Amino acid sequence: MATEAELELQRLGTEYKYGFRDPEQYVFKSRKGLDREVVEQISWMKNEPDWMRQFRLKALEYFLKRPLPTWGADLSELDFDEIHYYVKPTERQGRSWEEVPEYIKQTFERLGIPEAERKFLAGVGAQYESEVVYHSLREDLERQGVIFVDMDTAVREYPDLVKRYFGTIVPPNDNKFAALNSAVWSGGSFVYVPEGVRVEIPLQAYFRINAENMGQFERTLIIVEPGGYVHYVEGCTAPIYSTASLHSAVVEIIVKEGARCRYTTIQNWSKNVYNLVTKRAAAYRDATMEWVDGNLGSKVTMKYPAVWLMEPGARGEVLSVAFASDGQHQDAGGKMVHVAPYTSSQIISKSISKGTGRASYRGLVKVHRGAHHVRSNVVCDALLLDEQSRTDTYPYMEIEEEQVSIGHEATVSKVAEEQLFYLQSRGLSEAEAMSMIVNGFIEPITKELPLEYAVELNRLIQLEMEGSVG
Amino acid sequence: MTLEATPLFTIENLHAGIEGKEILRGLDLVIDRGEIHALMGPNGSGKSTLAYVIAGHPNYEVYEGRILYKGENILEMTPDERAKLGLFLAFQYPTAIPGVTMANFLRLAVNSVRKARYGEDKALSPREFRRLMREKLAMLRMDESFATRYLNEGFSGGEKKRAEILQMALLEPEFAILDETDSGLDIDALRTVADGVNALFNPNMAMLIITHYQRVLSYIKPHFVHVMLDGKIVASGGPELAEELEVKGYDWLKAEFAEAAS
Structure with a gap:
C-alpha cells in the first residue's frame, strides 16, 4: 500500500507540469543538519580562500543565535535539522554544453533552456542544485568587459571585486535567513558591468532544486558601474517532493551613478518549498534600480525586494505579483529606504488569492531625517477569486522628514460575476474567462516582462484556473 | 413532399425572473432566418431580462417554458455553449475588463466560436485575425487603435456600442440580440452603427432588436414588431406598429392590456 506521502506525490505529479525528477546522481552530498563541521566541509569542497571560510563561520554564529522571525508567514514547520545544506552534482563545472552530464541536459531540455539559449540569451547560468554546472557568455559581452559567472567562480577568479562588495549590501547578520545563506551559500550569479557599458540583452539564469530536503542557497551579486545598464532575469521551476524544501537566497546589487539595473524574477517553486529570500540594492546618484518580482509557487514566500536610495536623484521601483492558491501563503512586497534627499520610489503590488490561498502585501517606505523632497508612491491591489480566499495589507511608513510627498492606495476587488458572464457570452469557458480577468489584472506588470516570461506567467495562471473551475 | x-x-x-421574483410571465416568440424583429416596450417591461435569459446569465432563473434554438432547448447550456452555437447578445451596458486588449480578447473569442461552429481547423492565425479585425474596424468606421485598447475600459457610450457591433461582426452569429444598442448614441453614431448592422445582416441569420424608441427602426427596418408589457408580448405586427407607438406612446396599450387582463 502506498504511504500518505507517496499518494501526495502522485497527486501533485499529475498536477504540476514540471514535477518530474531525475534519479539523484551526486558526487557529494552533505549530511543533514547544520553545524561548524558542515560549513567547514562546504568551504573545503569549494577550495575557498580563508576569508570566505571565516565569513561563513561568522555567519553561522549569527544564524544559530537569531530566533525565527515571528512576524509574517508561519515558519513553524520548517525543520533545519532535516535539510542537506550542500549537494555537489558533478565533479567540475561544465565549460561547454558538450561537457554537461546527460541527465542534467535532459532536465534542462524539459525546461526548454537550450532552445531559449540558441535564440537570444546572452549567457546562461543555470543553477542545478548547489553548483552552477553550465555557464556560457556571449563573446561580445566578454569583449565589453562584462563578467557573468557563477558566484563560486567569481570568488576564485575575481577575488578583489568579490571581497570588496560581498556582504556589504546584505550583511550576514541582517536577518536569520541572510545569515543562513551567508554560512552555506553555493552558486548564484556574479555580474559586473563596467563603466558606461549597456548590456542590451537580458542576462538569464535558471534555477532548479532537485534533491529532497535540499536547501538551495544561491548568492547573487551584481555591480553596475557608473552609466552602465543591465537586465538580469531569474526564472525558477522546481520538481515536487513530499517534504519541505528550503530556498533561501541573497541578492545584492550596487547601482552606481547614472547606472540602471533591472532584476526580473518569476518564481514557481513547487508547493512544498519555503522561499525566504533577501534582495536588496543600493542606488547612488541618479541611478535607477527596478525589481520585477513574480511569485507563483512555493508553500511560503517571504520576499520584499528593497532599494536603498543613497544619493540625490536615485530612483527605486518594485513591481510585484503574487499568486496564492490553495495552501500557499505569499507574503511579498517591497522596501524603499530614502537615505538621501531628492530621491523617488514606487511600489506597485498586485496579488491574487484563490481558495485557501493567502496573499499579503508587506511593504516599508522609510524616509530618513534630512531626506527632503522625497517622492514615493505605493499602490497595492488585491484580487480575490472566491469567498474563501484571503488578502492582507501591511504598509509600514516611517517618515522622519516633512518636506516629502508620499502616496499610498490600496484596493481589494473580487472577480465580478458580470465580467465572467460578459466574457462567457462571447464563447470563452469559465476558466478561460477567469484567467483572462486575472491576466488583465496583472497586465501592468506582465507588460514589463520579457515576452517569453509574460507568456509563461499567463500560461501558469491559466493552469491554476483550469484546476479551480469545475 | 416538403417538411416544414x-x-x-x-x-x-417562458416564465423567468431573478431572486424568486417573476419578471417574464409566459412569453412566446418565434423568429426565423432572414427576419429582423423589434421588441419594444416601456422601462421595466422585462426586455433586458429576456435578453439575459436567452444569453444564459447565471443570476436569472427559469421557472417554466423552453427556448429552442434550431430545435434544441438551450436553457441548460452555459453562456459560452450558447455563444458557440451562434448566439450573440450586444449588451446594453458592456462590462469593462481592465488590462485585456480588445484584440487579445476577440482573438480568443472568435477562435473558440469558430472551432465549435466550423471545425477545429477553422481557427484564424494571428495574421488572418488581424486582417479580419482591420476590415471590420474600417466597416464600422472605428480607429485601428481600438484593437490595442483595454476591453470597454474608458470607452465613451458610443464607443462601447460600436465595440459591441464590432464583436458581432467578428463572431458572425446566426441569431443576434441587440439590447438598446441605440441608446446614448447621437445621430451620426446611430447611423454608423445601423449601417454596420445592416451590412452584417443576411438571409441566413436573424436579429432581435430591443429598443425603447422607434428612432432606430427608421435605420434598421424590422420585419416584425412586438410590444412587451409586464413580462408578456401584448401586441405584434409589422413596422407600422412601431410608428403607431411613436405617435401614441405605450399608454393606450397598457390600458387595453389592463382591460383584457381584468
Whole structure:
C-alpha cells in the first residue's frame, strides 16, 4: 500500500507540469543538519580562500543565535535539522554544453533552456542544485568587459571585486535567513558591468532544486558601474517532493551613478518549498534600480525586494505579483529606504488569492531625517477569486522628514460575476474567462516582462484556473 | 413532399425572473432566418431580462417554458455553449475588463466560436485575425487603435456600442440580440452603427432588436414588431406598429392590456 506521502506525490505529479525528477546522481552530498563541521566541509569542497571560510563561520554564529522571525508567514514547520545544506552534482563545472552530464541536459531540455539559449540569451547560468554546472557568455559581452559567472567562480577568479562588495549590501547578520545563506551559500550569479557599458540583452539564469530536503542557497551579486545598464532575469521551476524544501537566497546589487539595473524574477517553486529570500540594492546618484518580482509557487514566500536610495536623484521601483492558491501563503512586497534627499520610489503590488490561498502585501517606505523632497508612491491591489480566499495589507511608513510627498492606495476587488458572464457570452469557458480577468489584472506588470516570461506567467495562471473551475 | 422547417429560434411560454421574483410571465416568440424583429416596450417591461435569459446569465432563473434554438432547448447550456452555437447578445451596458486588449480578447473569442461552429481547423492565425479585425474596424468606421485598447475600459457610450457591433461582426452569429444598442448614441453614431448592422445582416441569420424608441427602426427596418408589457408580448405586427407607438406612446396599450387582463 502506498504511504500518505507517496499518494501526495502522485497527486501533485499529475498536477504540476514540471514535477518530474531525475534519479539523484551526486558526487557529494552533505549530511543533514547544520553545524561548524558542515560549513567547514562546504568551504573545503569549494577550495575557498580563508576569508570566505571565516565569513561563513561568522555567519553561522549569527544564524544559530537569531530566533525565527515571528512576524509574517508561519515558519513553524520548517525543520533545519532535516535539510542537506550542500549537494555537489558533478565533479567540475561544465565549460561547454558538450561537457554537461546527460541527465542534467535532459532536465534542462524539459525546461526548454537550450532552445531559449540558441535564440537570444546572452549567457546562461543555470543553477542545478548547489553548483552552477553550465555557464556560457556571449563573446561580445566578454569583449565589453562584462563578467557573468557563477558566484563560486567569481570568488576564485575575481577575488578583489568579490571581497570588496560581498556582504556589504546584505550583511550576514541582517536577518536569520541572510545569515543562513551567508554560512552555506553555493552558486548564484556574479555580474559586473563596467563603466558606461549597456548590456542590451537580458542576462538569464535558471534555477532548479532537485534533491529532497535540499536547501538551495544561491548568492547573487551584481555591480553596475557608473552609466552602465543591465537586465538580469531569474526564472525558477522546481520538481515536487513530499517534504519541505528550503530556498533561501541573497541578492545584492550596487547601482552606481547614472547606472540602471533591472532584476526580473518569476518564481514557481513547487508547493512544498519555503522561499525566504533577501534582495536588496543600493542606488547612488541618479541611478535607477527596478525589481520585477513574480511569485507563483512555493508553500511560503517571504520576499520584499528593497532599494536603498543613497544619493540625490536615485530612483527605486518594485513591481510585484503574487499568486496564492490553495495552501500557499505569499507574503511579498517591497522596501524603499530614502537615505538621501531628492530621491523617488514606487511600489506597485498586485496579488491574487484563490481558495485557501493567502496573499499579503508587506511593504516599508522609510524616509530618513534630512531626506527632503522625497517622492514615493505605493499602490497595492488585491484580487480575490472566491469567498474563501484571503488578502492582507501591511504598509509600514516611517517618515522622519516633512518636506516629502508620499502616496499610498490600496484596493481589494473580487472577480465580478458580470465580467465572467460578459466574457462567457462571447464563447470563452469559465476558466478561460477567469484567467483572462486575472491576466488583465496583472497586465501592468506582465507588460514589463520579457515576452517569453509574460507568456509563461499567463500560461501558469491559466493552469491554476483550469484546476479551480469545475 | 416538403417538411416544414424548424424555425431558427422559438420561445415557448417562458416564465423567468431573478431572486424568486417573476419578471417574464409566459412569453412566446418565434423568429426565423432572414427576419429582423423589434421588441419594444416601456422601462421595466422585462426586455433586458429576456435578453439575459436567452444569453444564459447565471443570476436569472427559469421557472417554466423552453427556448429552442434550431430545435434544441438551450436553457441548460452555459453562456459560452450558447455563444458557440451562434448566439450573440450586444449588451446594453458592456462590462469593462481592465488590462485585456480588445484584440487579445476577440482573438480568443472568435477562435473558440469558430472551432465549435466550423471545425477545429477553422481557427484564424494571428495574421488572418488581424486582417479580419482591420476590415471590420474600417466597416464600422472605428480607429485601428481600438484593437490595442483595454476591453470597454474608458470607452465613451458610443464607443462601447460600436465595440459591441464590432464583436458581432467578428463572431458572425446566426441569431443576434441587440439590447438598446441605440441608446446614448447621437445621430451620426446611430447611423454608423445601423449601417454596420445592416451590412452584417443576411438571409441566413436573424436579429432581435430591443429598443425603447422607434428612432432606430427608421435605420434598421424590422420585419416584425412586438410590444412587451409586464413580462408578456401584448401586441405584434409589422413596422407600422412601431410608428403607431411613436405617435401614441405605450399608454393606450397598457390600458387595453389592463382591460383584457381584468
